[in-house]
Amino acid sequence: xxxxxxxxxxxxxxxxxxxLSDLARNLRWSWHAETRDLFQSVDPERWAASGGDPVRLxxxxxxxxxxxxxxDRRFLRxxxxxxxxxxxxxxxxxxxxxxxxxxPAAIAYFSPEFGITAALPQYSGGLGILAGDHLKAASDLGVxxxxxxxxxxxxxxxxxxxxxxxQQEHYPVLDPHExxxxxxxxxxxxxxxxxxxxxxxxxxxxRIWLAQVGRVPLLMLDSDVEENxxxxxGVTDRLYGGGSEHRLLQEMLLGIGGVRAVRTYCxxxxxxxxxxxxxxxxxxxxxxxxxxxxxxxxxxxxxSALEAVRAxxxxxxxxxxxxxxxxxxxxxxARHFGPDAELPRIDVQRVLGLGxxxxxxxEPNLFNMAVMGLRLAQRANGVSLLHGNVSREMFSGLWxxxxxDEVPITSVTNGVHAPTxxxxxxxxxxxxxxxVQRAEDALTVGGSDRWDAVADIPDQEIWELRxxxxxxxxxxxxxxxxxxxxxxxxxxxxxxxxxxxxDPDVLTIGFARRVPxxxxxxxxxxxxxxxxxxxxxxxxxVQIVVAGKAHPADDGGKRLVQELVRxxxxxxxxxxxxxxxxxxxxxxxxxxxxxxxxxNNPLRPLEACGTSxxxxxxxxxxxxxxLDGWWDEWFQPDFGWAIPTADGVGTDPDxxxxxxxxxxxxxxxxxxxxxxxxRGGQSGLPDRWIEMVRQTLSLLGPKxxxxxxxxxxxxxxxxxxxxxxxxxxxxxxxxxxxxxxRVRAAWPGVTVxxxxxxxxxxxxxLGTTLGLRVRVGLGExxxxxxxxxxxxGRVDEEDHIADAAVVxxxxxxxAEQDGRWVYExxxxxxxxxxxxxxxxxxxAHRLLASSAELGLVAGPSEELVEAAGLxxx
Numbered sequence: 001x002x003x004x005x006x007x008x009x010x011x012x013x014x015x016x017x018x019x020l021s022d023l024a025r026n027l028r029w030s031w032h033a034e035t036r037d038l039f040q041s042v043d044p045e046r047w048a049a050s051g052g053d054p055v056r057l058x059x060x061x062x063x064x065x066x067x068x069x070x071x072d073r074r075f076l077r078x079x080x081x082x083x084x085x086x087x088x089x090x091x092x093x094x095x096x097x098x099x100x101x102x103x104p105a106a107i108a109y110f111s112p113e114f115g116i117t118a119a120l121p122q123y124s125g126g127l128g129i130l131a132g133d134h135l136k137a138a139s140d141l142g143v144x145x146x147x148x149x150x151x152x153x154x155x156x157x158x159x160x161x162x163x164x165x166x167q168q169e170h171y172p173v174l175d176p177h178e179x180x181x182x183x184x185x186x187x188x189x190x191x192x193x194x195x196x197x198x199x200x201x202x203x204x205x206x207r208i209w210l211a212q213v214g215r216v217p218l219l220m221l222d223s224d225v226e227e228n229x230x231x232x233x234g235v236t237d238r239l240y241g242g243g244s245e246h247r248l249l250q251e252m253l254l255g256i257g258g259v260r261a262v263r264t265y266c267x268x269x270x271x272x273x274x275x276x277x278x279x280x281x282x283x284x285x286x287x288x289x290x291x292x293x294x295x296x297x298x299x300x301x302x303x304s305a306l307e308a309v310r311a312x313x314x315x316x317x318x319x320x321x322x323x324x325x326x327x328x329x330x331x332x333x334a335r336h337f338g339p340d341a342e343l344p345r346i347d348v349q350r351v352l353g354l355g356x357x358x359x360x361x362x363e364p365n366l367f368n369m370a371v372m373g374l375r376l377a378q379r380a381n382g383v384s385l386l387h388g389n390v391s392r393e394m395f396s397g398l399w400x401x402x403x404x405d406e407v408p409i410t411s412v413t414n415g416v417h418a419p420t421x422x423x424x425x426x427x428x429x430x431x432x433x434x435x436v437q438r439a440e441d442a443l444t445v446g447g448s449d450r451w452d453a454v455a456d457i458p459d460q461e462i463w464e465l466r467x468x469x470x471x472x473x474x475x476x477x478x479x480x481x482x483x484x485x486x487x488x489x490x491x492x493x494x495x496x497x498x499x500x501x502x503d504p505d506v507l508t509i510g511f512a513r514r515v516p517x518x519x520x521x522x523x524x525x526x527x528x529x530x531x532x533x534x535x536x537x538x539x540x541x542v543q544i545v546v547a548g549k550a551h552p553a554d555d556g557g558k559r560l561v562q563e564l565v566r567x568x569x570x571x572x573x574x575x576x577x578x579x580x581x582x583x584x585x586x587x588x589x590x591x592x593x594x595x596x597x598x599x600n601n602p603l604r605p606l607e608a609c610g611t612s613x614x615x616x617x618x619x620x621x622x623x624x625x626x627l628d629g630w631w632d633e634w635f636q637p638d639f640g641w642a643i644p645t646a647d648g649v650g651t652d653p654d655x656x657x658x659x660x661x662x663x664x665x666x667x668x669x670x671x672x673x674x675x676x677x678x679r680g681g682q683s684g685l686p687d688r689w690i691e692m693v694r695q696t697l698s699l700l701g702p703k704x705x706x707x708x709x710x711x712x713x714x715x716x717x718x719x720x721x722x723x724x725x726x727x728x729x730x731x732x733x734x735x736x737x738x739x740x741x742r743v744r745a746a747w748p749g750v751t752v753x754x755x756x757x758x759x760x761x762x763x764x765x766l767g768t769t770l771g772l773r774v775r776v777g778l779g780e781x782x783x784x785x786x787x788x789x790x791x792x793g794r795v796d797e798e799d800h801i802a803d804a805a806v807v808x809x810x811x812x813x814x815a816e817q818d819g820r821w822v823y824e825x826x827x828x829x830x831x832x833x834x835x836x837x838x839x840x841x842x843x844a845h846r847l848l849a850s851s852a853e854l855g856l857v858a859g860p861s862e863e864l865v866e867a868a869g870l871x872x873x
């Protein structure tokens with residue numbers, strides 16, 4: 001029989017055990033080993049059955065066991081220690097509190113997904129795991145962050161396989177009362193709510209659930225409330241589900257509802273109001289519109305409010321391809337804003353103008369969430385050095401007239417939260433070397449360029465550690481593989497072969513990630529005979545563990561999964577290659593430490609960063625990857641291998657896959673496997689391999705930390721944004737908006753009319769300084785409104801300047817009779833070879849974050865360039 005209603009019945013903890021509830025409700029347990037050990041000791045079998053979730057554990061422990069623990073003095077001492085430790089962690093000063101006073105009082109961090117722990121399944125892939133690691137690292141550093149997301153009643157899907165290897169999706173219903181979250185409540189005990197206006201007079205209501213991530217509150221909006229009609233209740237049903245309108249409503253709730261949730265949380269708790277708003281990808285971009293509406297309600301006009309909002313907003317883009325950006329039909333967006341819907345006091349055309357693709361090649365009828373995010377943020381970044389370059393190229397149309405390298409998008413390379421991803425065995429090895437506290441600080445705060453103490457760990461200990469982790473992975477894989485085959489319909493009698501799957505002494509390769517086509521799950525299958533030769537080599541075999549989910553609507557991705565599964569089902573190789581369904585955080589935490597090689601073979605440059613290899617590296621796993629994302633930035637032959645790419649413009653995609661697969665096989669056959677299996681000297685150990693593990697830990701370890709990443713965000717983006725926010729009061733915002741309007745209107749009258757230098761010939765010696773004299777027309781503007789610059793550097797055959805040096809020129813005297821101005825300045829010939837210069841005029845204002853901010857630039861006319869020729873060649 002099926003129940004007609006469901007309740008969650010919570011246990012009543014005896015008074016001495018009440019602190020267990022606080023420990024369970026703070027998700028710090030997900031990265032704090034001592035707290036997890038305490039919960040495991042409550043009931044080891046039920047802890048395993050609960051999937052390591054303290055809330056589920058406490059809901060299942062019998063009262064008799066709780067009564068025993070309440071009188072167990074040893075357990076109560078451990079409980080008191082854990083409680084005191086959490087209190088110190090929550091209240092004590094940390095890195096952020098030791099920084100200068102001008103840092104923001106609070107930062108709101110918006111993301112469509114957060115991967116904190118498998119016990120709170122609100123993530124689909126790298127974006128969510130990155131967001132979760134950002135929150136955890138902010139907590140460890142004491143950064144006053146408020147996370148904002150949605151609570152999806154079905155989370156992301158659970159993946160199983162059919163008998164023939166086809167991906168099947170399942171959407172279990174998540175009851176928030178069984179998750180480590182609590183409702184945010186008003187003083188009278190009623191649930192705190194936010195609401196959005198919908199077309200036709202309807203409203204979308206949402207409750208606010210609070211997950212405590214260490215020191216960081218995470219607010220999650222949930223539309224499954226009685227006040228909503230059935231359609232509105234389903235807005236937060238699934239992560240990345242539904243059609244365009246469904247996604248639009250999710251993103252309006254995240255952005256607009258999220259700001260309202262932050263205001264509610266600060267009102268109820270006294271938390272400082274955020275000075276900086278960080279938009280993690282374009283999904284949350286509507287938050288800027290809500291903040292504009294707040295300021296307009298306080299008396300500012302739209303343009304002034306826009307400047308005030310931009311000053312305190314940071315936008316992070318995670319996609320290297322336009323196809324990865326959410327874009328909506330402009331009519332759909334228009335229907336959801338204006339007098340009959342949300343933000344009724346804001347002109348719908350102003351809303352649409354923020355997201356329209358008004359640049360060459362743009363689609364005028366689409367509303368682009370990333371474009372809106374960039375227009376609403378004064379500071380923006382990509383997530384690796386290479387991705388920053390790709391992003392500047394991709395969005396350069398928003399800054400016409402500027403070279404791509406001057407587009408105001410910087411980069412902060414992602415990092416991973418080491419306490420979450422480092423195996424306990426690896427941590428203990430480090431703690432034996434430098435002590436527990438120093439090891440914890442090294443993994444959380446970071447700050448050093450290298451971990452020198454790794455050099456002192458004996459080879460034997462490193463090798464035993466790596467083998468032990470590999471052995472744990474073999475056990476884990478066999479359990480998961482057996483469960484998968486049972487789900488596929490196999491009987492126990494068919495599965496005896498699984499006891500021989502994988503070998504703890506064989507070189508183990510891991511490949512686990514989402515399955516879009518560009519990540520090339522099946523590149524390893526390109527030449528199956530060569531792959532079989534590697535798997536079955538009599539002296540130097542390899543074994544491969546593969547996992548990953550295809551998007552439910554991506555049949556192409558599902559076919560790739562099926563192709564891989566069918567190969568792994570072949571009785572000849574199934575003991576050497578396995579596909580594990582339902583990749584998630586729980587599996588990942590076993591997979592990264594247990595592999596010797598982490599394989600990554602995307603189409604370059606389509607991997608924005610790719611953090612799975614970072615998590616593997618922190619456990620001494622070596623990376624074998626295409627030079628994309630973070631690996632392009634930090635690869636060294638000392639600690640990994642680079643797969644050569646065939647990314648020439650004319651390369652046929654099929655041929656490119658053939659070339660790069662062959663390069664992968666060559667590396668494995670000729671360099672990777674020989675190094676793993678060679679035994680050196682008297683030790684009988686693979687000493688050259690162990691040295692690469694040592695270099696990975698000591699050189700890559702400090703770089704890949706989320707602590708390093710969050711410190712960079714604080715110093716390079718949050719602190720400047722907070723200063724801009726404080727400088728942008730109502731009067732300053734009005735002045736800046738009026739100035740921009742005046743400059744845009746007058747810009748057609750800004751010209752470079754004449755350029756001359758003191759050079760008398762086309763040759764000069766290195767170190768010479770020439771005098772530059774320029775006549776410019778400023779129209780209705782004055783010298784205070786602009787900066788006139790000399791731009792110089794080496795030139796190519798087409799006279800394009802590379803590695804440009806920029807020198808501001810100074811006005812000489814006052815305007816001439818015809819309104820022209822004369823500017824002068826030095827031009828240093830600081831490089832040999834072909835050398836050139838040009839002159840340009842840019843808008844200048846003290847409140848601009850970048851001289852490219854307005855996308856306006858004036859340079860010499862074609863006629864003037866022709867007359868001038870090149871200065872030096």
